[in-house]
Amino acid sequence: MTEARPRVAIIGAGPAGAFAAASVLRARGDAEIDFFERLPTPWGLLRGGVAPDHQEIKRLETTFDKQTLQRGCRLFGNVEVGVDVSHAELMQHYTAVIYATGAQTDKSLGIPGEDLPGSWAATEFVAWYNGHPDYRGLEFDLSGRRAVVIGNGNVAADVTRVLTLGERELERTDIADHALDALRESRIEEVVVLGRRGPAQAAFTSAELRELGRLEGVDIRVDPNEIELDPVSLAWLDEEGTFTARTNVALLREFAARPERPEAGRRITLRFLRSPVEIRGNGRVEAIDVRRNELVRTDDGALRARPVDEAVETIECGLVLRSVGYQAVPLPDVPFDERHFVLPNRSGRVLSVDGELLPGVYAVGWIKRGPTGILGTNKRDAEQTVSCLVEDLAAGVLPEPPRPEPIDALLAERKPDLVTVDGWRAIDGTELEHGRRRARPRVKLASREELLAAASTSAGEPVAADGHR
Amino acid sequence: MTYVIAGSCIQDDSCIEVCPVDCIHPKPGAPDFETAEQLYIDPEVCIDCDACVEACPVDAIFPDFELPSKYDYALDLNARFFAEQGSTAERTAA
Numbered sequence: 001m002t003e004a005r006p007r008v009a010i011i012g013a014g015p016a017g018a019f020a021a022a023s024v025l026r027a028r029g030d031a032e033i034d035f036f037e038r039l040p041t042p043w044g045l046l047r048g049g050v051a052p053d054h055q056e057i058k059r060l061e062t063t064f065d066k067q068t069l070q071r072g073c074r075l076f077g078n079v080e081v082g083v084d085v086s087h088a089e090l091m092q093h094y095t096a097v098i099y100a101t102g103a104q105t106d107k108s109l110g111i112p113g114e115d116l117p118g119s120w121a122a123t124e125f126v127a128w129y130n131g132h133p134d135y136r137g138l139e140f141d142l143s144g145r146r147a148v149v150i151g152n153g154n155v156a157a158d159v160t161r162v163l164t165l166g167e168r169e170l171e172r173t174d175i176a177d178h179a180l181d182a183l184r185e186s187r188i189e190e191v192v193v194l195g196r197r198g199p200a201q202a203a204f205t206s207a208e209l210r211e212l213g214r215l216e217g218v219d220i221r222v223d224p225n226e227i228e229l230d231p232v233s234l235a236w237l238d239e240e241g242t243f244t245a246r247t248n249v250a251l252l253r254e255f256a257a258r259p260e261r262p263e264a265g266r267r268i269t270l271r272f273l274r275s276p277v278e279i280r281g282n283g284r285v286e287a288i289d290v291r292r293n294e295l296v297r298t299d300d301g302a303l304r305a306r307p308v309d310e311a312v313e314t315i316e317c318g319l320v321l322r323s324v325g326y327q328a329v330p331l332p333d334v335p336f337d338e339r340h341f342v343l344p345n346r347s348g349r350v351l352s353v354d355g356e357l358l359p360g361v362y363a364v365g366w367i368k369r370g371p372t373g374i375l376g377t378n379k380r381d382a383e384q385t386v387s388c389l390v391e392d393l394a395a396g397v398l399p400e401p402p403r404p405e406p407i408d409a410l411l412a413e414r415k416p417d418l419v420t421v422d423g424w425r426a427i428d429g430t431e432l433e434h435g436r437r438r439a440r441p442r443v444k445l446a447s448r449e450e451l452l453a454a455a456s457t458s459a460g461e462p463v464a465a466d467g468h469r
Numbered sequence: 470m471t472y473v474i475a476g477s478c479i480q481d482d483s484c485i486e487v488c489p490v491d492c493i494h495p496k497p498g499a500p501d502f503e504t505a506e507q508l509y510i511d512p513e514v515c516i517d518c519d520a521c522v523e524a525c526p527v528d529a530i531f532p533d534f535e536l537p538s539k540y541d542y543a544l545d546l547n548a549r550f551f552a553e554q555g556s557t558a559e560r561t562a563a
Contacts, residue, residue: 056527056529057527059526062526063526205476205507207477207506210476210542211476242501243501243504243554244504244505244506373503374479374506375480375481377480379481379482
């Protein structure tokens with residue numbers, strides 16, 4: 001049995017990390033928990049991913065705050081594990097280290113022209129409009145009349161909405177100011193959304209799909225011929241189709257039956273069974289070639305899109321956003337499963353490349369299971385990881401950290417500008433105050449300099465000398 | 470009346486934990502839980518106690534008479550989930 005209070009480092013203060021901290025505190029109220037966060041701000045994709053017009057979901061931050069920071073969890077923001085402090089150093093000071101770093105990059109399409117200016121990962125666009133400080137300098141050319149979004153998931157739906165929402169709607173959100181300014185000048189009239197498979201396989205939630213059909217001043221176009229279900233999909237929908245898939249198909253039929261509204265200022269066109277084969281342009285994106293697919297059932301029962309051998313269709317466009325999935329990147333000094341893009345783990349206990357347990361190292365969220373599920377999925381995921389951790393603590397299999405003192409002195413020396421809970425409260429207060437003045441939920445500080453300057457206005461030392469409060 | 474879960478549900482299961490009549494589904498472990506995009510309240514069973522509203526961290530639950538217009542579809546959607554995917558009685562009998 002470990003006698004001392006367990007000291008737990010959580011790497012990444014996003015939803016998975018926050019749910020994990022709350023779960024540790026429920027099981028072991030005596031635990032001392034420190035978040036290490038690369039950004040000066042906590043809550044990860046809740047701040048930097050969730051679309052600005054979905055403010056109600058961002059209310060989850062109140063619960064995270066209540067269940068973690070207000071219960072004594074400390075924040076070391078603007079500190080990057082693997083750069084500012086090493087995994088080995090963490091293991092010197094902590095009983096357990098939980099990686100909750102998520103999946104920071106996007107999958108590529110692997111087609112010619114993908115790197116042309118004007119072709120972006122949707123995640124870059126998301127990070128830009130949500131005020132992620134590393135993406136502030138990006139310049140999206142919104143002067144073309146048509147944008148093409150590749151993918152049929154919720155990120156694809158988010159970027160499609162942000163590209164088509166009116167100025168008035170955007171002004172009611174916490175979208176970053178630089179994005180608001182750029183979108184005001186946008187000349188995009190149509191967003192074409194390409195799905196590789198059919199309407200029954202679209203990964204949109206029905207809530208996101210429905211929303212696309214209810215935007216003010218935006219027409220939604222679906223070609224009835226493209227959503228007619230082939231026999232394979234009909235059988236699949238009947239036998240294995242989810243409630244969401246059935247609801248989506250019904251919604252798409254309703255969209256397809258709507259009369260065209262030429263008076264609408266903007267238009268969303270949903271295309272199905274279409275895969276991009278090449279992005280073309282002279283020095284920048286001018287068009288995308290797409291090929292038609294048909295669905296076939298493979299030997300393992302899955303429905304696959306198979307290209308049909310016919311002429312490609314060319315869609316002229318000035319902007320391409322690909323949204324075909326997130327992908328995790330390897331972390332320094334911890335094992336990485338290059339095939340599944342996760343930390344190799346068993347129920348959250350991290351394994352070496354040879355499959356041996358690494359005592360005291362855990363994973364939670366996307367870096368553990370891959371980029372699947374919705375926010376709440378992380379709660380149950382965190383409970384699984386934390387129950388392993390609590391079990392290991394009770395069994396006494398976690399070695400005492402060699403250095404009994406907190407890591408504070410080392411951090412104070414290396415990162416004098418780290419952001420503590422007080423620093424974050426100062427940032428939060430500044431942003432909310434700016435928001436109040438402009439009748440917006442929040443006005444984000446969108447550069448590292450501004451964020452750090454706001455953080456340093458907080459009273460008190462960067463790191464409390466005696467560790468936990 | 471009944472309470473209704475709207476599309477901003479994040480499938481945090483706090484509401485399931487507090488519901489005294491077990492009318493919020495699918496529950497973790499149910500076969501359709503992993504593929505569900507949100508949780509639903511069975512209008513046939515809900516006793517309008519308000520406990521789930523208090524528990525929801527993203528304010529996704531409304532009494533049917535206060536449902537915001539952007540969620541006007543949700544009353545029907547919650548009911549249809551139980552009609553198509555199995556009622557609370559069927560789910561709790563299993």
